[in-house]
Amino acid sequence: APELIKLLPDLASFFPGLTPTLQLEPEQEKRRLFDAICGLLSDLAAAQPLMVAIEDVHWADDVSLEFLLYAARQAQKKGTFFVITYREGDDVARLSRWLAALDRERLVVEMRLGRLTREDVNLMLQAIFELGRPVHGTFLDAIYLVTEGNAFLIEEVLKSLVQSGCIYLEGDVWERKPVEELSIPRSVQDAVARRVEG
Numbered sequence: 001a002p003e004l005i006k007l008l009p010d011l012a013s014f015f016p017g018l019t020p021t022l023q024l025e026p027e028q029e030k031r032r033l034f035d036a037i038c039g040l041l042s043d044l045a046a047a048q049p050l051m052v053a054i055e056d057v058h059w060a061d062d063v064s065l066e067f068l069l070y071a072a073r074q075a076q077k078k079g080t081f082f083v084i085t086y087r088e089g090d091d092v093a094r095l096s097r098w099l100a101a102l103d104r105e106r107l108v109v110e111m112r113l114g115r116l117t118r119e120d121v122n123l124m125l126q127a128i129f130e131l132g133r134p135v136h137g138t139f140l141d142a143i144y145l146v147t148e149g150n151a152f153l154i155e156e157v158l159k160s161l162v163q164s165g166c167i168y169l170e171g172d173v174w175e176r177k178p179v180e181e182l183s184i185p186r187s188v189q190d191a192v193a194r195r196v197e198g
Contacts, residue, residue: 003036034067038074045079058086058095065098072107087152088112115149124154129174138179146184157184 002021005011012018024032044050054068068084075081086095102108116124121144125135134140147153161167164183167176176182 003033004040007033030063034070037067038071038078041071041075041080042078045075048079050080051083052080053083053085055085056087057084057098058092060095062094065094069098069101069107072102073105076107087150116151116154117149118144121147121149121154124151125158128155128158131174139176139182142179142182142184160184 001011001015001018005015005018006020021032023029041050041052052071057065057068060068068082071080072082099108118140122135122140125131125140125143126133143154143157147157158167161176161182161184166182167174169175
């Protein structure tokens with residue numbers, strides 16, 4: 001707690017009288033923080049095995065990747081395992097180096113998830129919108145073309161379309177504007193930006 005309060009000052013209200021630890025040199029401070037977080041994970045794993053899920057590591061900075069490598073080394077002995085997702089194609093150099101380090105130290109089992117087929121996208125849309133019938137071909141084609149079967153992007157595009165009113169609930173049934181009137185985002189960044197701005 002004394003270490004984490006420096007990151008999350010609001011925690012101080014839960015620990016009256018607790019003061020943050022003294023500031024050290026940046027590298028020492030980083031190591032102490034890494035140890036504090038790993039200590040917390042270790043304490044949680046002492047009661048029962050612990051799974052930590054971290055998504056979109058392709059967007060992580062160098063220090064975050066350094067921590068995850070450090071935590072993976074510690075977790076091996078402590079009953080903790082990480083499920084980490086990243087998107088291929090966004091392999092920046094630091095992510096590639098990090099993945100190589102995990103491989104070298106045999107800290108990882110990699111599972112590649114392929115893109116969804118057009119039929120998979122159809123089933124996904126049917127499940128999301130609770131449809132008892134296949135999705136109309138032109139709408140399905142538009143979604144599949146933009147997302148290329150990327151499940152995350154499908155969700156973000158659909159959220160964006162719902163938020164913009166292009167897809168809407170009428171009574172208990174989902175309806176949509178005609179395909180030519182839909183404003184479909186062309187990327188994940190577009191989809192997320194539209195939702196944040198809306």
